[in-house]
Amino acid sequence: MNTTFSKSELLTLSGWTAADVADIINKRLTTGLSCITSAQYAFLYMTIAEMDATIYTTLEEILRFAIPAIRIPKWSNVSRTVTRNLLKKEKITEEIISAAGKSQTQKFIGKACNALGINKLSLESPCSSSLTNSATVEAFHEICVYKNKNNYCWGVVCAWMKKLIPEEMQFKCTPDKMKYLHQKVNTLYQCFMKNRKTEDLQEFKNTNFLKFINSTTKASRILTAEEKQNNELAKTCLKLVGDQKQNFQEINCLMEEKAILREMIHEQNKQINLNEAKLTKQKLQIHDLKGQKQENETLKAEIKEKQQIENRKQENIILNRENKIVNDELNSLQNKNKKVITKDPDSRRYTDDLRTCIFELQGIDVPSNKISNVIRSVSDNIFHSSVDLPCRSTVLNICDEAHIVAKQQISETLANSENFDFFSDGTGRDGKKILDMRIHTKKSTLSLGYKVIAKEDSETVANVIKDTLQESASYQNVNVQKFLLSLSAMMSDRSSVMKKTNQIIDEWRSSELSQQLNEVENNSEPAAVRLIRTASEILGPRGDEKNGVRQQWLAFMHDKKKSSKIINYRGNRFNNLFTGAVSIVYHQHDVIDFLSNYFETPNLKLQSVLADISCEGVMSQVAAIAMASVLIAEPYWNLINSNEKYVDLYKFVRPLQSKLAEWKINCDEMFDRNMKPLFENYPHVTDEIVLNAAMCFPNVKSNLNKICEAMLQKLRGSLKTT
DNA sequence: CAGAGTGAACTGGGCGTTTG
DNA sequence: CAAACGCCCAGTTCACTCTG
Numbered sequence: 086m087n088t089t090f091s092k093s094e095l096l097t098l099s100g101w102t103a104a105d106v107a108d109i110i111n112k113r114l115t116t117g118l119s120c121i122t123s124a125q126y127a128f129l130y131m132t133i134a135e136m137d138a139t140i141y142t143t144l145e146e147i148l149r150f151a152i153p154a155i156r157i158p159k160w161s162n163v164s165r166t167v168t169r170n171l172l173k174k175e176k177i178t179e180e181i182i183s184a185a186g187k188s189q190t191q192k193f194i195g196k197a198c199n200a201l202g203i204n205k206l207s208l209e210s211p212c213s214s215s216l217t218n219s220a221t222v223e224a225f226h227e228i229c230v231y232k233n234k235n236n237y238c239w240g241v242v243c244a245w246m247k248k249l250i251p252e253e254m255q256f257k258c259t260p261d262k263m264k265y266l267h268q269k270v271n272t273l274y275q276c277f278m279k280n281r282k283t284e285d286l287q288e289f290k291n292t293n294f295l296k297f298i299n300s301t302t303k304a305s306r307i308l309t310a311e312e313k314q315n316n317e318l319a320k321t322c323l324k325l326v327g328d329q330k331q332n333f334q335e336i337n338c339l340m341e342e343k344a345i346l347r348e349m350i351h352e353q354n355k356q357i358n359l360n361e362a363k364l365t366k367q368k369l370q371i372h373d374l375k376g377q378k379q380e381n382e383t384l385k386a387e388i389k390e391k392q393q394i395e396n397r398k399q400e401n402i403i404l405n406r407e408n409k410i411v412n413d414e415l416n417s418l419q420n421k422n423k424k425v426i427t428k429d430p431d432s433r434r435y436t437d438d439l440r441t442c443i444f445e446l447q448g449i450d451v452p453s454n455k456i457s458n459v460i461r462s463v464s465d466n467i468f469h470s471s472v473d474l475p476c477r478s479t480v481l482n483i484c485d486e487a488h489i490v491a492k493q494q495i496s497e498t499l500a501n502s503e504n505f506d507f508f509s510d511g512t513g514r515d516g517k518k519i520l521d522m523r524i525h526t527k528k529s530t531l532s533l534g535y536k537v538i539a540k541e542d543s544e545t546v547a548n549v550i551k552d553t554l555q556e557s558a559s560y561q562n563v564n565v566q567k568f569l570l571s572l573s574a575m576m577s578d579r580s581s582v583m584k585k586t587n588q589i590i591d592e593w594r595s596s597e598l599s600q601q602l603n604e605v606e607n608n609s610e611p612a613a614v615r616l617i618r619t620a621s622e623i624l625g626p627r628g629d630e631k632n633g634v635r636q637q638w639l640a641f642m643h644d645k646k647k648s649s650k651i652i653n654y655r656g657n658r659f660n661n662l663f664t665g666a667v668s669i670v671y672h673q674h675d676v677i678d679f680l681s682n683y684f685e686t687p688n689l690k691l692q693s694v695l696a697d698i699s700c701e702g703v704m705s706q707v708a709a710i711a712m713a714s715v716l717i718a719e720p721y722w723n724l725i726n727s728n729e730k731y732v733d734l735y736k737f738v739r740p741l742q743s744k745l746a747e748w749k750i751n752c753d754e755m756f757d758r759n760m761k762p763l764f765e766n767y768p769h770v771t772d773e774i775v776l777n778a779a780m781c782f783p784n785v786k787s788n789l790n791k792i793c794e795a796m797l798q799k800l801r802g803s804l805k806t807t
Numbered sequence: 808c809a810g811a812g813t814g815a816a817c818t819g820g821g822c823g824t825t826t827g
Numbered sequence: 828c829a830a831a832c833g834c835c836c837a838g839t840t841c842a843c844t845c846t847g
Binding site: 810817823824 | 828829830831832833834835836837838839840841842843844845846847
Binding site: 452453454455477481 | 838
């Protein structure tokens with residue numbers, strides 16, 4: 086710290102011993118301190134700074150314990166004060182010397198209070214009238230301490246003061262003024278409490294504030310008996326003079342009334358004369374008017390007619406208005422009845438539409454506490470309809486659901502994407518470190534949300550990424566290895582950390598995947614599946630560009646005047662296997678001919694396909710799959726793509742289940758050309774080529790039994806999960 | 808009993824005001 | 828312009844009640 090005071094100097098200035106400080110820090114004080122000087126404050130701060138402890142919280146805690154009567158400000162404010170005091174050399178010198186009482190003595194308020202006859206008064210009834218004439222510094226200080234002890238706000242103190250101080254003092258009593266006075270008085274009072282010196286108070290008395298305090302505390306002088314008598318006499322004299330004055334006033338009033346009455350009589354006489362003159366004039370006018378009356382009557386008739394028309398017009402306008410009002414009321418009533426349903430009447434659960442609305446509002450940063458208000462305002466003013474809306478906490482619950490839905494969406498996206506990139510970005514807010522994660526697939530970019538992390542080192546970041554991927558995998562009930570296989574790139578702006586992070590993730594990835602590779606070795610791809618895949622790759626559309634022979638195959642087929650049924654096997658979709666099997670059965674002889682006669686040096690993949698397709702055992706498996714495709718998979722596919730409702734699916738699934746159970750033991754029925762369709766309205770097409778192939782290869786039936794059993798197992802699994 | 812609603816207690820940041 | 832502080836707001840948590 087940049088200060089001219091060493092720790093030992095501060096200790097001297099503070100007036101504490103090392104033992105005192107130890108007692109304070111270790112909370113061994115038996116009685117609380119009443120105040121603390123800047124020197125003590127600075128010394129305490131420096132001592133704690135040397136300790137292995139959080140400075141602000143510890144300092145705050147110690148101060149709270151040591152000085153229970155004083156309210157300790159927030160640690161951030163403490164830090165500001167300390168920084169200011171310790172960094173500004175001149176100021177601390179002045180303050181500490183002043184606090185230590187070396188050269189300046191004018192601020193000792195306690196002495197001032199005593200000299201002015203200020204006494205400490207009970208504050209148990211702060212609004213009692215006995216305080217009216219003694220708003221002293223000390224009392225004010227006590228009020229403030231009382232305020233802080235009881236957690237009153239300055240508004241309350243302000244109200245007390247308004248009652249305490251006589252109105253004529255014209256004291257501007259605002260909470261802010263109170264605060265300011267309290268700070269000033271508190272500082273001075275604490276200095277006095279610390280030093281207890283009795284020097285000259287003249288300078289302090291000359292301050293404006295003291296003058297004000299002085300004026301509030303003038304004691305009333307005790308009067309002598311003679312003075313009292315004189316006062317009483319003076320009072321009776323004043324009373325007599327007052328009475329007389331009143332009599333005079335009454336007489337004056339009467340005289341004024343008399344004058345006014347005379348004036349009035351005079352005025353009235355004048356008026357009578359004027360009225361007579363007017364009467365004669367009016368008689369003449371009446372004569373003239375009688376002549377006019379005739380004319381007027383004819384005019385009146387005309388006017389009356391016009392008026393009637395006008396009246397009707399007015400009536401019309403009024404009726405129109407009333408009509409409009411009634412219409413409006415009708416509309417509003419209709420709208421009132423047009424209540425938007427937001428709750429499921431059976432379960433009282435808010436509807437999914439409302440939930441979606443809340444999700445979206447939260448997504449565009451509407452505060453959760455305001456969402457219901459926003460919806461209500463829109464529905465009232467735009468759609469004029471009433472709506473039942475959830476309260477704050479329910480909205481929060483629904484927002485939680487949104488988070489779960491979001492996580493589910495992400496894990497689904499990850500599970501369904503062939504590859505994805507992982508982005509992370511570190512940022513900080515409110516002193517916390519936050520890791521923001523996103524995934525980027527071919528189709529979209531999704532946020533995985535924020536995670537608060539303690540430190541941004543490679544290990545933590547790697548762990549967070551691991552946890553996030555594992556959590557996502559758990560939502561889909563799949564192994565995280567599946568995600569790791571699709572993870573194609575990781576990016577971040579924290580390149581220094583990411584290098585190591587990437588290394589950790591790579592290690593993890595390879596260890597996880599090696600396990601999976603081992604599993605693959607033990608559980609390698611069946612020959613039939615391999616044949617269907619590789620044949621489709623070399624002969625089918627969008628297959629293997631390097632080793633494939635698609636163009637030659639098409640030319641070969643063109644020569645034979647046939648069309649190729651080999652499918653596009655990409656995407657690993659399961660139905661590829663079935664349709665692929667049918668196409669292999671169709672083209673078995675063509676493929677053997679093509680591969681064995683048209684290539685001088687066939688590559689390994691072509692050799693592999695040729696070997697597989699020439700093998701009876703492999704082909705018997707393929708034929709079994711083709712049978713399953715024609716009789717089960719294709720009709721089921723047609724069913725799925727139809728307009729059948731999801732809830733009606735059970736009607737088809739049940740018979741499928743019983744048939745599979747039957748066929749897993751005996752599948753003779755599948756070879757019957759007149760077999761009843763598996764799904765009503767979705768008949769299979771009896772395929773002679775497939776059927777013949779299935780009948781000529783050995784072991785097709787036992788293979789079909791196995792396929793049916795596997796299908797049944799899958800079906801049972803799906804029924805359990807749904 | 809689950810879902811919805813209510814309100815108190817608490818945290819922590821933003822903002823405005825006063826003071827030196 | 829910094830320090831200090833109060834007020835307000837958003838958000839969180841928890842205990843409890845209501846209702847179908």
